[in-house]
Amino acid sequence: MIMPRGQQxxxxxxxxxxxxxxxxxxxxxxxxxxxxxxxxxxxxxxLAFWGVHQPLRVGMGIxxxxxxxxxxxxxxLLGQHALAYTVLLxxxxxxxxxxxxxxxxxxxxxxxxxxxxxxxVVLLVGVLAGGVFPGWSVLAAPVLEAMLxxxxxxxxxxxxxxxxxxxxxxxx
Numbered sequence: 001m002i003m004p005r006g007q008q009x010x011x012x013x014x015x016x017x018x019x020x021x022x023x024x025x026x027x028x029x030x031x032x033x034x035x036x037x038x039x040x041x042x043x044x045x046x047l048a049f050w051g052v053h054q055p056l057r058v059g060m061g062i063x064x065x066x067x068x069x070x071x072x073x074x075x076x077l078l079g080q081h082a083l084a085y086t087v088l089l090x091x092x093x094x095x096x097x098x099x100x101x102x103x104x105x106x107x108x109x110x111x112x113x114x115x116x117x118x119x120x121v122v123l124l125v126g127v128l129a130g131g132v133f134p135g136w137s138v139l140a141a142p143v144l145e146a147m148l149x150x151x152x153x154x155x156x157x158x159x160x161x162x163x164x165x166x167x168x169x170x171x172x
Contacts, residue, residue: 010160017159018050018057026066030073038140043070044118045145045152047085048111051092052099053157063089077129084121088114108149115142 025046033039043066050058067082074081091114092099099110119142127133 008161011162013054013160015057021046021156026069029070037134037138040141040144040148044088044115045148048088048092048114049152049156051089052096055093055096060086060089077125080122080125084118087121088118091117104150104153108146111149112142112146115145
């Protein structure tokens with residue numbers, strides 16, 4: 001793929017770093033912070049990030065397994081989060097080439113639609129299973145996740161950035 005002008009060439013990502021970041025996001029989601037409908041889902045942000053940047057390493061199977069973990073932890077309908085995370089990773093698979101052409105700020109505008117779809121799937125499955133509509137404040141979560149996208153991008157790409165080497169250290 002041709003790199004967009006001005007974009008830095010990154011080192012390969014360590015698979016252990018991908019796994020550790022996903023486990024950390026899962027642990028953060030499991031913290032007892034109180035269940036408020038507008039709270040952003042850290043696992044959605046990280047799954048979408050790795051789905052865009054490393055689509056061959058983080059796929060729908062990992063999203064499904066992490067979604068099952070969230071279903072068990074939140075005592076929700078089994079498969080509710082798993083379906084939403086799988087739909088999210090399908091969306092990132094379809095759009096990852098286009099999203100990578102933008103910088104992190106405009107990328108968040110591209111990703112807000114996928115975040116809305118993921119939350120809509122969780123909400124729709126919950127309401128169809130007999131749950132209560134949590135109110136219109138649920139629309140704030142995808143917006144907050146899109147606002148977290150540039151920060152997550154900056155943090156998760158930091159280990160891959162090359163340090164600027166001067167030419168006098170090169171072998172001749």
